[in-house]
Amino acid sequence: MNIIVCIKQVPSVTNVQIDPKTGRLKRDGVESVINPFDEYAIEEGVRIREKVGGKVIVITMGPPQAESALREALSRGADEAFLISDRTFGGADTLATSYTLSSAIKFIGNYDIIICGKQASDGNTAQVGPGVAEMLNIPHVAYVRKIELLSDKSIRVERIMEDGYDLIESPFPTLLTVVKEINNPRIPSLRSKMFSKKAFIRILDAATIGVDAKKIGLNGSPTQVMKIFTPPQRNCGEKFSGDAKDIAVALVRRLSELGIV
Amino acid sequence: MVMDYMLSEEEQMIVETARTIALEKMKPLREYYDEKEEFPWDIVKEFAKADLFATYIPEEYGGFGKGVMGLVLVVEELCKVDGAISLSLAATALGAFPILIAGNEEQKKKYLPDIALGKKIAAFGLTESGAGSDATGMTTTAIKDGDYYILNGAKCFITNGGDAETYTIFAKTNHSRGARGISCFILEKGDIGFSFGKKEKKMGIKASSTRELIFNNCKIHRCRLLGREGQGxxxxxxxxxxxxxxxxxxxxxxxxxxxxxxxxxxxxxxxxxxxxxxxxxxxxxxxxxxxxxxxxxxxxxxxxxxxxxxxxxxxxxxxxxxxxxxxxxxxxxxxxxxxxxxxxxxxxxxxxxxxxxxxxxxxxxxxxxxxxxxxxxxxxxxxxxxxxxx
Structure with missing residues (x-):
C-alpha cells in the first residue's frame, strides 16, 4: 500500500494575524509548524502502513524552509519526503496549489491512498484536498473519522456529518481528508527523530514535475481576496425553561413544527 | 533561560523527547502513582516507545552511544516533572552498568539490547541489611559447585526489585579474601531459588519499588559471572x-x-x-x-x-x-x-x-x-x- 500524505507548514499561532491592506496572512517572525490537522493525516498513513506494509510518502509545497515540516513528518513515521518548491509556485491560491500538488503526485506516481488534513489552520479553506482529487480525476471523501481497509482494492470510511456520519466505500486510488477524531498522533521517538535529521529530501521544481506555467503561482491563481471577516457565530440551539411538564409540551410542539416528530 | 552547555543536536533531541514524554505522559499521573505506590508500567512503556532507555547504551547493543551524558540528560529532564517514576529508568541504568563495564561479548549481546529497547528493566543488588556504606561487610555467598555457583543470602533496599527482569548481584565467592573475595553475577527473574521479600514503605519516591531480594540455594551457571571471580x-x-x-x-x-x-x-x-x-x-x-x-x-x-x-x-x-x-x-x-x-x-x-x-x-x-x-x-x-x- 503506497500512501501519499500532503502537508502544509503553517504559523504556530491560534490567532493568525492578517495584513489589513493585502488581506494576506502575516508570516514574519512566527514559528512554523505542521498544520495540526495534517498530523492526524500522517499518523493515519503510518498506521495503515504498519498494518499492511508499503510506504508513506509525505509531500509539501512551500519555500525551502518548509523542509523542517517534512523532517518533522519523517520523525512521526513517514518513510520518504518530497519538497515541491520553485520560485514560480509563490503566491498560489487553492486552485494553483491543487494543480501543483496533483502534478507532483502524478510525477511521483504509484499511489493507492492520498491523505490530507481536513483544512489548514491558517487559511482554513478545506479546498486543496478535494481540489487535488478532482485534478487527478480520482474519488475523494472529506471529513473522514475512521478508515477501514476492505481489500487491497477498496476502503470503507466514516465521514462526519452534522447529524451523524456517512459510511462510504471507495475504490483505490482515492483521496481522504481527515478530522482530528480519527486518531491520537504519536510522540516521535528518539530513533525516528535522529533518522529524520539525516534523511534525504528531494526537491521537485517546476521543470521536474512538468507544470503548465500559466496554471501555477500567482499567474494561475484567479482568487482575489476582497475582504476578510469573522463569520457570525451560529446559534447553539434553543433553550426551554419552566417546569418539567411545560418544557415537555413546548419541546414536542417545536419538534413537530420542525417535522421531526 | 537555559545556559549554553554546547549540547550537540542529538543531545538536544534527547532533551526534547524526554520533555515531551514527561509533560504529556508523566505529569497527568504523578499524583496517582505517588498515592497508590504502584509500579508505573504504563509510563515505562512510553519511555520504551520513545527510546529513552537506549541513550547511554552503545550502538552495537541497540543504543545511541551517548554515554553518561545521554543518561544524565534524560534523567534530569524527566525528574523536572517527577523524580520517582523516572527512577524505573535511572535504576535500570545502574543495573546495566556492571554488564557494560565487565560483561563479555556474549553477556552484552544477551542482555543489553532488551534493556535498550525497554523490554526488560534492570536492578543492582549490592546493599544488605548489615552492609550499607560498608559493602565489604556483605554476607551473601556464591559458592562454586562445578560449572555452577550457589547463592545464599539477602539483599535489601533494591530499587526496581521484583519488577526488574535482569539483576546484577554481588556476593562473596571467597570469604577469606575480604574485599577481593566479592564477585558479580547476572540473575534473572525466575531463577530457581531467587525470590522477593517485602516491599518498603518510604518517605518519597513512592512510585519506585524498593524490595528485598532473597537467594535460597539459588543455582546459576558460571556463564552468569561478570568479569572474573574477585573483581566484584x-x-x-x-x-x-x-x-x-x-x-x-x-x-x-x-x-x-x-x-x-x-x-x-x-x-x-x-x-x-x-x-x-x-x-x-x-x-x-x-x-x-x-x-x-x-x-x-x-x-x-x-x-x-x-x-x-x-x-x-x-x-x-x-x-x-x-x-x-x-x-x-x-x-x-x-x-x-x-x-x-x-x-x-x-x-x-x-x-x-x-x-x-x-x-x-x-x-x-x-x-x-x-x-x-x-x-x-x-x-x-x-x-x-x-x-x-x-
Missing amino acids: LMIAQTTLDNSRPGVAAQALGIATGALNEAVNYARKRVQFGQPIASFQAIQHMLAEMATEIEAARALLYASARMIDSGKVKRTSKESAMAKLFCSEVAMKVTINAVQIFGGYGYTKEYPVEKMMRDAKITTLYEGTSQIQKNEIALNLIKEYVTKSKL
Whole structure:
C-alpha cells in the first residue's frame, strides 16, 4: 500500500494575524509548524502502513524552509519526503496549489491512498484536498473519522456529518481528508527523530514535475481576496425553561413544527 | 533561560523527547502513582516507545552511544516533572552498568539490547541489611559447585526489585579474601531459588519499588559471572563512578522542577496587596536557588563529559562531587520551595511537598553525602601524593 500524505507548514499561532491592506496572512517572525490537522493525516498513513506494509510518502509545497515540516513528518513515521518548491509556485491560491500538488503526485506516481488534513489552520479553506482529487480525476471523501481497509482494492470510511456520519466505500486510488477524531498522533521517538535529521529530501521544481506555467503561482491563481471577516457565530440551539411538564409540551410542539416528530 | 552547555543536536533531541514524554505522559499521573505506590508500567512503556532507555547504551547493543551524558540528560529532564517514576529508568541504568563495564561479548549481546529497547528493566543488588556504606561487610555467598555457583543470602533496599527482569548481584565467592573475595553475577527473574521479600514503605519516591531480594540455594551457571571471580568490588565501584551522575541528574531535575513551581507561585500569590515575588525576602531565596542549580548543572555536565571522554581511568572524585553537590542543592532548593509556598506548600494540593520528599533520597542512596565526601577526600589526597612523588 503506497500512501501519499500532503502537508502544509503553517504559523504556530491560534490567532493568525492578517495584513489589513493585502488581506494576506502575516508570516514574519512566527514559528512554523505542521498544520495540526495534517498530523492526524500522517499518523493515519503510518498506521495503515504498519498494518499492511508499503510506504508513506509525505509531500509539501512551500519555500525551502518548509523542509523542517517534512523532517518533522519523517520523525512521526513517514518513510520518504518530497519538497515541491520553485520560485514560480509563490503566491498560489487553492486552485494553483491543487494543480501543483496533483502534478507532483502524478510525477511521483504509484499511489493507492492520498491523505490530507481536513483544512489548514491558517487559511482554513478545506479546498486543496478535494481540489487535488478532482485534478487527478480520482474519488475523494472529506471529513473522514475512521478508515477501514476492505481489500487491497477498496476502503470503507466514516465521514462526519452534522447529524451523524456517512459510511462510504471507495475504490483505490482515492483521496481522504481527515478530522482530528480519527486518531491520537504519536510522540516521535528518539530513533525516528535522529533518522529524520539525516534523511534525504528531494526537491521537485517546476521543470521536474512538468507544470503548465500559466496554471501555477500567482499567474494561475484567479482568487482575489476582497475582504476578510469573522463569520457570525451560529446559534447553539434553543433553550426551554419552566417546569418539567411545560418544557415537555413546548419541546414536542417545536419538534413537530420542525417535522421531526 | 537555559545556559549554553554546547549540547550537540542529538543531545538536544534527547532533551526534547524526554520533555515531551514527561509533560504529556508523566505529569497527568504523578499524583496517582505517588498515592497508590504502584509500579508505573504504563509510563515505562512510553519511555520504551520513545527510546529513552537506549541513550547511554552503545550502538552495537541497540543504543545511541551517548554515554553518561545521554543518561544524565534524560534523567534530569524527566525528574523536572517527577523524580520517582523516572527512577524505573535511572535504576535500570545502574543495573546495566556492571554488564557494560565487565560483561563479555556474549553477556552484552544477551542482555543489553532488551534493556535498550525497554523490554526488560534492570536492578543492582549490592546493599544488605548489615552492609550499607560498608559493602565489604556483605554476607551473601556464591559458592562454586562445578560449572555452577550457589547463592545464599539477602539483599535489601533494591530499587526496581521484583519488577526488574535482569539483576546484577554481588556476593562473596571467597570469604577469606575480604574485599577481593566479592564477585558479580547476572540473575534473572525466575531463577530457581531467587525470590522477593517485602516491599518498603518510604518517605518519597513512592512510585519506585524498593524490595528485598532473597537467594535460597539459588543455582546459576558460571556463564552468569561478570568479569572474573574477585573483581566484584571493582565492578561495583566503577559502576558507581558511572551511575552517581545519574543520581545527581535526578536531584538536579527535582530541584529545577521545584524552582519552576516556586517562581510561578511567587508571581501569582498576592499578599499585602502585591505578588510575593516583589518582596526581596522571596527574591533572594529564588536567586540563591537558581544560582545553586546552575552551578550544580555545570558541575554535573562537566563530570559526565569527563567520564565519557574516556581519558581518565577512574572518575570517582568527579562523580562523587557531582552527586554530593546536586543532591544537597536539591534538598535545600525543595525545602525553600515549600517555604515560598507557605502553608500551601505543605499540602498535597501542590507538587512541592512531594518534590521535597523525593529529593531526600538523593543524599542517601548510591552512597550518602558523607560517603561522597570520603570518596572525594581520599582521591584528592591520593592525587597530591602522586604529584609530590613526581
